[in-house]
Amino acid sequence: MQKPPQAVDFALKETSPNIGAGAVSGDKLSSTYDLVEQMQYLYVRVVKAKDLPGKDVTGSCGPYVEVKLGNYKGITKHFEKKSNPEWNQVFAFSKERIQASVLEVYVKDKDVVADDLIGRAMFDLNEIPKRIPPDSPLAPQWYRLEDRKGNKAKGELMLAVWMGTQADEAFPDSWHSDAASVGPDAVSNIRSKVYLSPKLWYVRVNVIEAQDLVPTDKSRFPEVFVKAVLGNQALRTRVSQSKTINPMWNEDLMFVAAEPFEEPLVLSVEDRVGSNKDETLGKCMIPLHIVQRRLDHRPVNSRWLNLEKHVIVDGEKKEIKFASRIHLRICLEGGYHVLDESTHYSSDLRPTAKQLWRPSIGILELGILSAHGLMPMKTKDGRGTTDAYCVAKYGQKWIRTRTIVDNFMPRWNEQYTWEVFDTCTVITVGVFDNGHIHGGAGGSKDSRIGKVRIRLSTLEADRVYTHSYPLLVLHPSGVKKTGEIQLALRFTCSSLINMLHMYSHPLLPKMHYIHPLSVIQLDVLRHQAMQIVSMRLSRAEPPLRKEVVEYMLDVDSHMWSMRRSKANFFRIMGVLSGLIAVGKWFDQICNWRNPLTTILIHILFIILVLYPELILPTVFLYLFLIGIWNFRWRPRHPPHMDTRLSHADAAHPDELDEEFDTFPTSRPSDFVRMRYDRIRSIAGRVQTVIGDLATQGERFQSLLSWRDPRATTLFVTFCLIAALVLYVTPFQVIALLTGLYSLRHPRFRHKLPSTPLNFFRRLPARSDSML
Numbered sequence: 001m002q003k004p005p006q007a008v009d010f011a012l013k014e015t016s017p018n019i020g021a022g023a024v025s026g027d028k029l030s031s032t033y034d035l036v037e038q039m040q041y042l043y044v045r046v047v048k049a050k051d052l053p054g055k056d057v058t059g060s061c062g063p064y065v066e067v068k069l070g071n072y073k074g075i076t077k078h079f080e081k082k083s084n085p086e087w088n089q090v091f092a093f094s095k096e097r098i099q100a101s102v103l104e105v106y107v108k109d110k111d112v113v114a115d116d117l118i119g120r121a122m123f124d125l126n127e128i129p130k131r132i133p134p135d136s137p138l139a140p141q142w143y144r145l146e147d148r149k150g151n152k153a154k155g156e157l158m159l160a161v162w163m164g165t166q167a168d169e170a171f172p173d174s175w176h177s178d179a180a181s182v183g184p185d186a187v188s189n190i191r192s193k194v195y196l197s198p199k200l201w202y203v204r205v206n207v208i209e210a211q212d213l214v215p216t217d218k219s220r221f222p223e224v225f226v227k228a229v230l231g232n233q234a235l236r237t238r239v240s241q242s243k244t245i246n247p248m249w250n251e252d253l254m255f256v257a258a259e260p261f262e263e264p265l266v267l268s269v270e271d272r273v274g275s276n277k278d279e280t281l282g283k284c285m286i287p288l289h290i291v292q293r294r295l296d297h298r299p300v301n302s303r304w305l306n307l308e309k310h311v312i313v314d315g316e317k318k319e320i321k322f323a324s325r326i327h328l329r330i331c332l333e334g335g336y337h338v339l340d341e342s343t344h345y346s347s348d349l350r351p352t353a354k355q356l357w358r359p360s361i362g363i364l365e366l367g368i369l370s371a372h373g374l375m376p377m378k379t380k381d382g383r384g385t386t387d388a389y390c391v392a393k394y395g396q397k398w399i400r401t402r403t404i405v406d407n408f409m410p411r412w413n414e415q416y417t418w419e420v421f422d423t424c425t426v427i428t429v430g431v432f433d434n435g436h437i438h439g440g441a442g443g444s445k446d447s448r449i450g451k452v453r454i455r456l457s458t459l460e461a462d463r464v465y466t467h468s469y470p471l472l473v474l475h476p477s478g479v480k481k482t483g484e485i486q487l488a489l490r491f492t493c494s495s496l497i498n499m500l501h502m503y504s505h506p507l508l509p510k511m512h513y514i515h516p517l518s519v520i521q522l523d524v525l526r527h528q529a530m531q532i533v534s535m536r537l538s539r540a541e542p543p544l545r546k547e548v549v550e551y552m553l554d555v556d557s558h559m560w561s562m563r564r565s566k567a568n569f570f571r572i573m574g575v576l577s578g579l580i581a582v583g584k585w586f587d588q589i590c591n592w593r594n595p596l597t598t599i600l601i602h603i604l605f606i607i608l609v610l611y612p613e614l615i616l617p618t619v620f621l622y623l624f625l626i627g628i629w630n631f632r633w634r635p636r637h638p639p640h641m642d643t644r645l646s647h648a649d650a651a652h653p654d655e656l657d658e659e660f661d662t663f664p665t666s667r668p669s670d671f672v673r674m675r676y677d678r679i680r681s682i683a684g685r686v687q688t689v690i691g692d693l694a695t696q697g698e699r700f701q702s703l704l705s706w707r708d709p710r711a712t713t714l715f716v717t718f719c720l721i722a723a724l725v726l727y728v729t730p731f732q733v734i735a736l737l738t739g740l741y742s743l744r745h746p747r748f749r750h751k752l753p754s755t756p757l758n759f760f761r762r763l764p765a766r767s768d769s770m771l
Helices: 496-504 519-538 546-552 562-590 595-610 612-633 653-659 669-701 709-728 731-742 755-761
Strands: 040-050 063-069 072-075 086-094 102-109 116-124 141-146 152-165 193-196 200-211 224-230 233-236 248-258 265-274 277-286 303-306 309-313 316-320 325-333 362-372 378-380 383-385 388-394 397-400 411-420 426-433 447-455 464-475 478-493
Touching: 040 063, 040 102, 063 086, 102 152, 116 152, 200 224, 200 265, 200 519, 224 248, 233 248, 248 519, 265 325, 277 303, 277 309, 277 325, 362 388, 362 426, 388 411, 388 546, 426 478, 426 546, 447 464, 447 478, 447 546, 464 653, 519 546, 562 595, 562 653, 595 612, 595 731, 653 669, 709 755
Parallel strands: none
Antiparallel strands: 040 086, 040 152, 063 072, 063 102, 102 116, 116 141, 141 152, 193 397, 200 248, 200 325, 224 233, 224 265, 265 277, 303 325, 309 316, 362 411, 362 478, 378 383, 388 397, 388 426, 426 447, 464 478
């Protein structure tokens, strides 16, 4: 089934940016930072000052430095009553916006009324040296301060001034003239940053048994279960079948924990004394850092732990010492990969334990160049504005570019590198609007502008891909293009043999196959892992906020969506379209639509029957020729978000409103009733199809079940006659006669169903026994 192409506005576009990759250049930058366009900056590092005079009445000094270049002005923090301050701050002025020929550096004294000038230093831009990494950083020098008339003033200032690019190591932490309107409190929120996801472990708790429990009411049989709590995760075993003071469970509970382990595992043995009342019979706490780490399927040693119980006596909590114990096996599972993102586009498949990692097979380099055509995401001073930054996630490494303030065509030109351990992984790049620059309220969020996913296995090795990707976001009103992002991407393979050998390995670590987790378990654990990752990254500085992490990890991908259901149905139809086309072609052959083709098929069929050893070679040769033929039309660009495939451009507004509804629903009862009835009607059709499939299967079973004694007699008699005929007749003769009968001319056919089909449809099914 050939799907129509999507709109040109939503399509991928190949670009030709002025980057160093593939260019012959003597510039050292082209070999290390070659997937982005060079951006020139004037850097000023203000280190410290000494011997500054006091300017106010008390003779003390509250110094700060003002770095001025044309209309741009950067200011350091100021110190109270300090004549030898140290700042060690870097200022970066974009060369594109420089409109002055002189750099002015002022040292001023903070005052209540007006700040006093202590001294200044002036630099001619034509005389400033140029520095290109990996040259060593420029050593700062002491400069004697001058007054406004150019005379020597008291005090000295240590500075380093140089021209460089965004590849300079001072770039990420510097103050940028592009963000001159950002206050000093929000500067940390606009800087670029590299983050690492916390190291995640599965915690397996095998609850075996408990001994010598002491229930309060000894006249009844205790109904005991074990409750385990780790952070905000809580699980419980079933109620023990042996209703005694020595209950047994032998049940596994699985949790997700992140290093460093901050919270202990708390186990409590509880007795269900009423419908909504549980009595705690004992507790124990287990710090996770002392728990054994398991790398394979070999069982860990079990251990007995004492249970503690507390009671309130005269308003004070007192511990009761008694001999109740619980028998456990507990371990940190290092042989699993902890899923923290959707399994359809995972960026990492390695096990938790580093000892089990295979060597890397290559390097992935990503250049985030620019974006254009961005939509206004918020309003400031009565006009629309966007403060855009990018986030990329691959494996455990997250990167965040700097925020370009108030710009619909931001240019980042930042390059990042990841180690690649498996090509069957996906890198995700998202674009967001920073909502925490201009004194954003505590409830403000970073808005999503769009994201791109690129599967590494679709990339050719050592080729630089430069494309402009559409940024598409689904809204309740429909799909919208919010702009385009220009990326440069290169996958470099370090070992072709290792990379090809990787295709023979299982996708996940072997523990997933030796001791598999259920689908429901994996889904619950994945949700918990996502929550842990988003919580840890939101505590970083600058924070990678919860809404950003959840959007990058597709935290809501498992929620019901009518649009996604339709898209998946048509994906299945697209897969089956090849089989349907073959069936139609064979029907045309059988009906002699093209007599020449049918005669050729007859000849080929007779050859294969007479020489059956040619069947498999012919099939594989045919597949080889198809593959070579399709090589001419192979995709030359990475895949991207497809609105037609997603059924996003044809979705009904009510279906989109349902997709964006909260869980549980927040819509009025009339809407919920209408959607419920719609789902019931769809489920009714699905139910009918499933029932028809069950009917056909039961008819097969009834061939030999004697449910219809006459039909089974006929079938058994036919089987006996067929066995005798096949014993005395060569198989090639049978195959030849069957094939020629199937390919017979239409004048020897009749339009009624065949005898075997009539016989099969008359067989009984169990549908008449259903209520």
